[in-house]
Amino acid sequence: MQKHIILSALIALTALPALADDLSKYTEESRAAVMPFSKALMAANIKAIKEGGPESAIKVCKEIAPAMAGDISRQNGWKLTRVSFKVRNPLLGTPDEWEQKTLMQYEERVAKGEKAETLESAEIVNEPGGKYFRYMKPIVMQQGCVACHGTPDNISAGVRARLGADYPHDQATGYLPGQLRGGVSIKREIN
Numbered sequence: 665m666q667k668h669i670i671l672s673a674l675i676a677l678t679a680l681p682a683l684a685d686d687l688s689k690y691t692e693e694s695r696a697a698v699m700p701f702s703k704a705l706m707a708a709n710i711k712a713i714k715e716g717g718p719e720s721a722i723k724v725c726k727e728i729a730p731a732m733a734g735d736i737s738r739q740n741g742w743k744l745t746r747v748s749f750k751v752r753n754p755l756l757g758t759p760d761e762w763e764q765k766t767l768m769q770y771e772e773r774v775a776k777g778e779k780a781e782t783l784e785s786a787e788i789v790n791e792p793g794g795k796y797f798r799y800m801k802p803i804v805m806q807q808g809c810v811a812c813h814g815t816p817d818n819i820s821a822g823v824r825a826r827l828g829a830d831y832p833h834d835q836a837t838g839y840l841p842g843q844l845r846g847g848v849s850i851k852r853e854i855n
């Protein structure tokens with residue numbers, strides 16, 4: 665019995681550094697996917713607004729973002745999504761339990777004065793479906809987002825009509841620049 669306890673303690677000890685290595689490897693790989701994804705979306709948003717106004721920028725969030733997220737997911741065998749507490753598209757944007765917990769922590773930390781841009785979460789968790797690496801990075805509202813996610817005075821009649829027709833249950837408005845809009849989330853099965 666005693667021997668068994670010592671043995672399992674030893675196994676746990678030797679397994680720890682390996683787990684930490686995995687965690688940092690998966691975290692690095694996630695950053696390498698999320699950073700260009702977020703940068704490309706911000707750039708596409710600015711370009712679309714400049715070239716065709718806010719109405720033409722709708723495609724960035726509606727088509728380009730889900731398409732890019734889908735490509736990254738397929739290429740890596742992970743699931744990469746953008747999630748939020750206040751969704752426009754509940755099909756893609758609804759957070760699961762881990763994502764809700766993490767977004768809640770972000771809101772608390774931002775309320776205490778931390779900058780959303782500096783936050784990041786990476787964790788290995790056991791879920792009923794298996795063992796997963798979970799990762800999240802906040803999505804922060806920029807000036808270029810208010811035309812569709814801002815307060816009513818930021819949203820033009822044309823954009824409002826388009827959004828109202830496509831998303832009658834839209835919750836994703838009322839944000840100010842700098843606020844936490846949601847998170848880019850990665851869920852990756854590990855063995």
Ligand code: HEC
Binds near residue numbers: 746750753809813
């Ligand atoms: C021209 C309008 C428009 C602009 C500008 C815009 N969005 Fe969106 N956003 C949308 C639409 C439409 C959706 C719903 C997409 C879908 O159908 O999946 C959306 C969805 C999202 C989602 C997914 C969660 C949800 O609510 O469904 C996030 C996150 C998001 N936008 C963040 C941003 C950020 C950050 C910016 C600024 C860089 C931005 N958006 C600028 C129109 C816009």
